[in-house]
Amino acid sequence: MNAPLETIEISVTVNGERVKRSVPARLSLADFLRNELELTGTHVGCEHGVCGACTVRVDGEIVRACLMFAVQADGCKVDTIEGMSASRELEEVQSAFVLTNALQCGFCTPGVLMAAQALLRDETNPTRERIREYLSGNYCRCTGYQAIVDAIEAVARARAARNAR
Amino acid sequence: MKAPRFAYARPASVAEALALLAEHEDEARVLAGGQSLVPMMNFRVAAPKVLVDINRIAALAGIEVAKNHVRIGALTRHVEMERSADIARHLPLVAAAMPHVAHPAIRNRGTLGGSCALGDPAAELPACALALGATFIAAGKKGERRIAARDFFTGLYATALKAGELLLAAEFPLPKPGYASAFGELARRHGDYAMVGVAAHGSTQGKKFSDMRVVFFGVADRPQRAAQFERALDGRPAAAKTIAAALAGLDSDLSPRADLHGSAATKLHLAKVLAGRVLKTMEGVAA
Numbered sequence: 097m098n099a100p101l102e103t104i105e106i107s108v109t110v111n112g113e114r115v116k117r118s119v120p121a122r123l124s125l126a127d128f129l130r131n132e133l134e135l136t137g138t139h140v141g142c143e144h145g146v147c148g149a150c151t152v153r154v155d156g157e158i159v160r161a162c163l164m165f166a167v168q169a170d171g172c173k174v175d176t177i178e179g180m181s182a183s184r185e186l187e188e189v190q191s192a193f194v195l196t197n198a199l200q201c202g203f204c205t206p207g208v209l210m211a212a213q214a215l216l217r218d219e220t221n222p223t224r225e226r227i228r229e230y231l232s233g234n235y236c237r238c239t240g241y242q243a244i245v246d247a248i249e250a251v252a253r254a255r256a257a258r259n260a261r
Numbered sequence: 262m263k264a265p266r267f268a269y270a271r272p273a274s275v276a277e278a279l280a281l282l283a284e285h286e287d288e289a290r291v292l293a294g295g296q297s298l299v300p301m302m303n304f305r306v307a308a309p310k311v312l313v314d315i316n317r318i319a320a321l322a323g324i325e326v327a328k329n330h331v332r333i334g335a336l337t338r339h340v341e342m343e344r345s346a347d348i349a350r351h352l353p354l355v356a357a358a359m360p361h362v363a364h365p366a367i368r369n370r371g372t373l374g375g376s377c378a379l380g381d382p383a384a385e386l387p388a389c390a391l392a393l394g395a396t397f398i399a400a401g402k403k404g405e406r407r408i409a410a411r412d413f414f415t416g417l418y419a420t421a422l423k424a425g426e427l428l429l430a431a432e433f434p435l436p437k438p439g440y441a442s443a444f445g446e447l448a449r450r451h452g453d454y455a456m457v458g459v460a461a462h463g464s465t466q467g468k469k470f471s472d473m474r475v476v477f478f479g480v481a482d483r484p485q486r487a488a489q490f491e492r493a494l495d496g497r498p499a500a501a502k503t504i505a506a507a508l509a510g511l512d513s514d515l516s517p518r519a520d521l522h523g524s525a526a527t528k529l530h531l532a533k534v535l536a537g538r539v540l541k542t543m544e545g546v547a548a
Contacts, residue, residue, distance in 0.1 A: 098277060100268030100285070100311045121269035121312070124299075143262060144300035151366050157340075158366040163299040167269050168292075168314060214365065232451040233364025 106170040110135070111179025119166045125159075126150040128166035129176055137177035137206045141235070148234030151207035152176050158214045177206035186213060188254075192247040200238035208234045212248045221256040224249055264302035271314045275400060275427065278315055282425045283402055285311045291427060292316070293336060293375035296367050321374070321429065326351060330432040335374025343368060352433055354393060354442035354462055358385040361444070364452045374428040377413070380420045381454075383479040385446070387414055388460040391484045392442070392476040395433045401426040417482040439466030441546075445539035446479070447531055449522075455479040456522040457531045463494075465545030470494040470503065475540070480517040480532055487514035490536070500547040504540045508533045 107116045110133060117132055124143075129135045129152065141147035143162045150161040153175040180186045189212050192198070199205045208231065215222060215230045222230070227248050228241070236244060272278040282289050290309035292298060293316070301307040315321060321336035326347050333342065342348050343359035362368055362376075362385050376386040377397065390397075390410040397408045399422055410431075413421050422428060436442070446458030457480050463473030473491045478484045489510030497503040517528035540546065 098270060098272065098281070100270040100281070100313075102266060102268050104269060120266070122264045122266050124263065127263070143303050145296060145363075145367060148364070148366065157369040159370050160296075160366050162303070163295055163367075163370065165264075165269070165295075165299075167271075168295075168316065211365065229360075229451050230365060233366055 104167045104170070106167055108166075108169045108171070109173045111174070111176060111182070117166075121165060121167055123166045124162050125152070125154075125164040125166045125169050125174070126161035128169075129161060129174070132166075135176050135178050137181075139203055139206060141203070146233075146235070147204070148207040148211065149204055151210040151234070153180075153210060153214075158210050177209060180209075180213070189213060189216070189247070189251050192250045193244075196243045196247040196250065198239060198243040198247040204234055204236040204238075208236065208244060212244075212251075216248070216251060216255070220259065221252050222248075227252075262303050262305060264299065265305060265308045267302075267309055268311050269314060270311065271317055273317060275318060275320060275429070278313055278318060278427055279400060279402070279425070281311070281313045282427060285313075286424045289313050291378070293378070294338065294371040295375070296363065296371040297375065297379050297381060315427070324348060326435075330434050332430050332432050333373050334430050335372060335378075335428045337373045339363075339368035339371045339373075339376075340365070342373065351435055352389075352393065354444055354460060355386070355389050355433070357442070357444040358389050358460065361385055361446050361448075361452070361455070361458070367452075373431060377431065378420060378422055378428050380414055380416070380418045380483065382417060382482050382484070383454040383458070385444075385455070385458065385460070385478065388458060388476045388478040388484040389444070390431060390433070391486065392460040392462040392474045393433050393436075394474070395431045397431050398429045399426045400429050405429070414483040419483075436462070437464070439464045439545075440472075441465050441544035443539045443543040445535055445542075447535055457517070457528055457535055459532070459536050459539050460484075461536075461540055461543065463491075463543075465499040465543060468499050468545070468547070470497055470499050475536070477515060477532055477536075480515050480528055485515065487511055487536075489514045494540075498547070499543075499545050501541050504537060504546070508537055511536065 139149035141149035288310035292312045292314040325332045349356045442462040446455035458478045461475045464471045493507030493510045
């Protein structure tokens with residue numbers, strides 16, 4: 097690709113399914129997922145990378161979908177809350193969120209789950225302090241975070257206990 | 262908001278990127294990690310006509326340890342620096358700074374080159390580059406040139422890079438034996454831009470401070486060395502009381518401007534408190 101284009105053909109694997117679309121260069125990955133693919137679990141909050149509601153996984157790593165253009169995901173694998181729920185990858189964390197009442201309005205929850213899953217994948221048994229630090233990029237305006245940290249901690253402890261056996 | 266319209270190009274090599282930048286000059290911006298540029302576009306503070314996306318130029322990424330320096334490619338992401346054993350071993354100042362750079366999802370995308378080329382006065386990596394005496398390597402139509410960190414940051418969101426130039430890498434000299442470093446910042450929320458931050462590097466050999474480079478960020482239009490403070494440390498015992506006595510030097514070194522975080526006096530106070538706390542954590546400093 098060389099000449100700059102305002103509209104580009106892209107091919108992205110979203111939740112395991114290959115999709116091809118022609119997109120304007122200025123379309124964010126978040127808006128692509130929501131408006132083109134109707135995957136509205138990826139929420140758009142601040143649109144400048146601060147709130148974390150649009151967090152998705154691109155090639156296995158969490159990113160802000162509002163700070164990436166859809167065209168940049170060309171050839172990449174994107175996982176959203178819909179795919180990760182359907183595959184049951186998030187089942188244990190989601191159950192813990194239900195048990196501890198870790199969500200109220202739910203706006204931040206998909207992004208929080210993305211961050212939680214990344215932390216639990218990379219680190220065994222993180223402390224509460226570490227969980228808070230890791231989630232510092234995800235705003236929740238309802239819960240005061242306490243129950244969110246409780247939920248993630250519960251999963252971490254349960255996994256650590258299982259691994260110790 | 263959403264980004265304004267632009268045309269997008271994704272060069273596969275440095276040569277292709279340079280050709281695009283030469284062709285579109287002032288109308289083009291380089292898109293690296295996009296973690297600062299895209300918010301600026303969404304705010305309509307930046308409205309480049311052409312974005313040159315360098316994310317697929319593999320040659321621009323990576324960390325290499327050479328005989329006298331560590332070379333970090335411009336496209337190296339914060340997460341790679343955060344996790345690199347080479348950075349932890351050779352550039353502990355950079356390793357210490359990484360957890361303070363925004364949040365994990367941002368560090369997965371943000372790059373060394375993007376952070377430095379933007380010249381944000383509250384950013385961590387420019388301060389580290391200045392404290393460690395790094396050299397930036399840029400390519401343009403006329404070939405490559407080297408720019409010392411002290412000449413690179415020229416003002417608020419301004420650097421010595423010219424239109425058409427692409428930042429390739431930064432070379433950080435390997436610290437000499439007996440050198441140590443310390444890093445800290447104050448932010449309202451972990452990972453937010455610093456109200457004030459400090460990156461310090463120097464020798465504590467022979468239980469004395471020498472060759473100290475103490476850089477403050479978030480207090481001026483660019484990362485700023487504290488000359489009086491450094492002079493007040495030089496040659497004196499590497500101890501907490503030397504640091505405490507030297508803090509008065511910051512009154513003349515720094516003249517922070519009031520901002521959203523507080524008045525000028527508050528920021529100067531915070532700079533002193535932070536420097537007092539952080540310098541004490543340098544290896545070789547007695548309590």
